[in-house]
Amino acid sequence: MVKATRGTLVKCDASIKAMLLDIDSKNGNDFIIEDLDEEHILVKETKIAQLKQRLQSMMKERLKEPESSESEA
Amino acid sequence: MSASSSQALDYLELLPRQTHTKLYEQPSTVLAIFRCMLPHIAKTIVMGMLYMPTPFAAVDLEAWFRPDGKKEREKALAVLEQLHIVASQQDDKRQLSYTLYKGFARSLRQALEGSGTHRSFGVPSSIPDPNRVTIPFLEEYARSQWENILFFMVGSTVGLANANQLGNAVGEGTKALLKAGDFIRISNGRVSITRAGFTFVLQETNAQVWSLLIVYLKHAPQLGMSETDVLSFLFMLGSLELGQDYTTSTLSPTQLQMLEDLSAFGIVYRSSKDARTFYPTRLAVTLTSDTGALSTSDPLKSSPVGSSRPNANKGFIIVETNYRLYAYTSSLLQIAVLSLFTKLTTRFPNLVSGKLTKESTTRAVKLGISSTQIVAYLTAHAHPQMQKTQPFLPPTVTDQIRLWEYEGERVETTTGFLMKEFNSETEYRDVLSYAESLGVLQWKNDSKRLFFVDRVEQISLYLQKKKSRV
Structure with missing residues (x-):
């Protein structure tokens, strides 16, 4: 029998996916429904905003960006 | 079908059958839906069936299409069934055939022939208005x-x-x-x-x-x-x-x-x-016309919502390869829109100037504007001088805007449904190709027999029908 599962398809790089899996495993697998392939995962629709936010803060921690020096003329 | 009416179509498709039946009592509604909501092939099918006295056998309908047009045919029929314009039925010999819903057919005929006393196209006032406006x-x-x-x-x-x-x-x-x-x-x-x-x-x-x-x-x-x-x-x-x-x-x-x-x-x-x-x-x-709010050659009519919608030859934005932006406008609305994604620095009576920066772009992205939207806006309002080159905007600028967006937004998300646990390869292939023809397929994995769609209503209908046929 064919099944339809409601959720949000997330497409990202392999590196980003690794980070998402990391967030998921550290939070009791509360976000991800299914790991689809190297670049796709299925996430609970209600959790996607929270997941994105955690990814943002994780990236901020790990990748220190040089402050952009805007030269205005 | 224009982008604007497709929005209305999406809404209409989700209405229940009773609402559709009631709507189709009005010839003006039927004509409007027919004229600007339906895809071209669907129009042709409806026109072909409009004066048919008997149900139209599916085999005959298929004969109208080339074999490679299967995708278009299924898409058109799916829309027609979803809107309750066409009903499909099987006779005793298990032959599939299509009929138009009676209410829809009657109203469309009335609209085309001008028959009936429905008054649904509005009644002009018979008393002359003393304060007539131009x-x-x-x-x-x-x-x-x-x-x-x-x-x-x-x-x-x-x-x-x-x-x-x-x-x-x-x-x-x-x-x-x-x-x-x-x-x-x-x-x-x-x-x-x-x-x-x-x-x-x-x-x-x-x-x-x-x-x-x-x-x-x-x-x-x-x-x-x-x-x-x-x-x-x-x-x-x-x-x-x-x-x-x-x-x-x-x-x-x-x-x-x-x-x-x-x-x-x-x-x-x-x-x-x-x-x-x-x-x-x-x-x-212009609600139900394809031409959109800026149409016709009549000079009076060509400035619909004037300054916010200058048509192509009235563009006002110049973007240089060094990300500087000049906009010949004094409209506050346009300046406000520009300032959503540009760092505006100076304003003159007929000109504002500024710069597209990483900061301004990421700010816009955070607020929810996509780089595609920014580029589309700049292209649509490019100054005639800019329009002499192809593409209108310097490619370095458009690429950079996209890269800036990509830096802030590393994941792409689509809400929808994952279809899984197909019994056989044939079943998987069949449903997959149906999803593809509807244009709802987002992702698939053949080896795991999985695919992802952004809308499921028609697929589940299709699966139900399939089940009842077996």
Whole structure:
């Protein structure tokens, strides 16, 4: 029998996916429904905003960006 | 089918059958849906079937198409069935055939032949109006009302000083509607625009009108209005003539109530609240036309919502390869929109200038504007000088805007349904190709027999039918 599962398809790089899996495993697998392939995962629709936010803060921690020096003329 | 009417189509498709049946009682509605909602192939099918006395065998219909047109055929039929225009049935010999729903066929015939006494195309007022208004007046009225709404949304977000003052020109009802549609958020008396609101502002006028009206439709039941009444009135408006006054005496109470709201949007004009006539404006008469709000060669008609929608040869934006941007405009609305994603530095009487920076772009992305939208806006309003080159915008700039967006946004998300656990490869292939032909397929994995769709209604219908056939 064919099944339809409601959720949000997330497409990202392999590196980003690794980070998402990391967030998921550290939070009791509360976000991800299914790991689809190297670049796709299925996430609970209600959790996607929270997941994105955690990814943002994780990236901020790990990748220190040089402050952009805007030269205005 | 234009982008704007496809929005309305999406909405229509989700209505239940009873609503469709009621809607199709009005010839004007049927004609409007037929003319601008249906894909071309669906139109051809409906036209072919309109005067057929007997059901149309599926085999015969298939004979109309080349074998490689299967995808288009299924898509057209899916739309027609979803809208309850065409019904499919099986006879005793298990032969599939199609018929048009009676109500739809009757109304479409009436619309085409001009028969019947339905009065659904509006009744022109028989008493001459002492305060008759001209077409240029109506254009101006529609433009200022609509721009006020847009400026109310954008202006207060970017913090222009006189935004509040302009906000007062926007009625409470309209504000509530914008809020209900999640286009704006109001906190502590301060208005800020949302992601949906940005998409709304950057759309073309016709699509904007439909977006707002769809929110209106969704909230109609709460205001004690019947959805069908509201919809048929909108479709009727689309078939009226600009500059003509129409009597209100044939309208239902719901529609009278609507007139008030619609005149706040600038879609219709009434000289006073209890006037016995109303005038449709450009926004109304283009509701159900493909041409959009900027159409026709008539110079009077070519400036619909004037400064916010300059047509292609009236573009005003120059972008240089060093990311500097110059915009020849004095319209506050345009300046406000530009300042959503540009770092504006100087303003002259007829010119603003600034720069596209990483900061300004990422800020816009955070607010929910996509790089595609920014590029589309800049392209659509490129200055004639810019239009001499192909593409209009310097590729370095467009690429950079995309890269800036990509830096902030590392994941791409689509909401929908994952289809899994297919019994056999054939079943998987079959449903997959159906999903593909509907254009809802987002991702697939053949080895795991999985695929992802952004809409599931038609697929589940298809699966049910399949099951009943076996």
